[in-house]
Amino acid sequence: AQSVSQHNHHVILSEAASLELGCNYSYGGTVNLFWYVQYPGQHLQLLLKYFSGDPLVKGIKGFEAEFIKSKFSFNLRKPSVQWSDTAEYFCAVSILTGGGNKLTFGTGTQLKVEL
Amino acid sequence: KAGVTQTPRYLIKTRGQQVTLSCSPISGHRSVSWYQQTPGQGLQFLFEYFSETQRNKGNFPGRFSGRQFSNSRSEMNVSTLELGDSALYLCASSFTVSGSYNEQFFGPGTRLTVL
Numbered sequence: 001a002q003s004v005s006q007h008n009h010h011v012i013l014s015e016a017a018s019l020e021l022g023c024n025y026s027y028g029g030t031v032n033l034f035w036y037v038q039y040p041g042q043h044l045q046l047l048l049k050y051f052s053g054d055p056l057v058k059g060i061k062g063f064e065a066e067f068i069k070s071k072f073s074f075n076l077r078k079p080s081v082q083w084s085d086t087a088e089y090f091c092a093v094s095i096l097t098g099g100g101n102k103l104t105f106g107t108g109t110q111l112k113v114e115l
Numbered sequence: 116k117a118g119v120t121q122t123p124r125y126l127i128k129t130r131g132q133q134v135t136l137s138c139s140p141i142s143g144h145r146s147v148s149w150y151q152q153t154p155g156q157g158l159q160f161l162f163e164y165f166s167e168t169q170r171n172k173g174n175f176p177g178r179f180s181g182r183q184f185s186n187s188r189s190e191m192n193v194s195t196l197e198l199g200d201s202a203l204y205l206c207a208s209s210f211t212v213s214g215s216y217n218e219q220f221f222g223p224g225t226r227l228t229v230l
Contacts, residue, residue, distance in 0.1 A: 032217060044205065044221040090158065094217055101146050101209050101217050102171045105158040 002027035006106035023091035119222035140208030147189040152203040
């Protein structure tokens with residue numbers, strides 16, 4: 001079964017600092033990769049997704065992620081964070097085996113951005 | 116287009132009772148998935164339905180069940196509630212079941228508290 005690891009559980013940054021959140025998955029086949037964000041009191045929203053093609057994907061609010069197949073990684077980055085980026089971030093994997101829409105999530109990273 | 120809606124938003128039940136949660140997917144979406152979110156276990160997949168058929172099931176006891184109706188609306192039921200069932204239950208819908216495009220859209224969740 002596939003699994004997803006997020007290395008950082010809590011991250012505290014100052015505004016304008018750069019962000020990189022790690023995500024590794026364990027599955028040898030074809031995968032779809034996602035980053036979701038959950039702002040305080042709000043529901044899960046999709047930040048960005050990778051299905052195929054260019055391994056560097058850009059999402060909403062200035063976020064981007066790079067898929068490195070050889071490292072089974074899909075790290076999330078943002079050059080300059082804002083206070084409004086305070087939220088919980090989840091990496092997720094969906095495998096393409098005809099098994100339907102099962103997303104396997106990482107444990108999440110709680111990001112706090114201080115003014 | 117309206118998003119995924121879930122009712123009720125909050126529920127308080129006592130141990131031993133049963134509960135039914137409802138989810139209406141985005142119009143045109145035929146796949147509905149359910150997830151349980153808790154602070155300790157994170158986001159865990161419960162099951163997924165497509166065209167009124169369960170396509171995937173997570174590792175939850177038989178007390179957790181679901182169904183999907185012909186209009187794609189879905190319900191999940193938890194019988195004989197336990198304290199550990201207290202969680203945020205999330206519903207997600209998507210346009211396809213499998214293939215290269217299976218982005219899921221999440222609803223706001225139902226917060227279940229078991230006393």
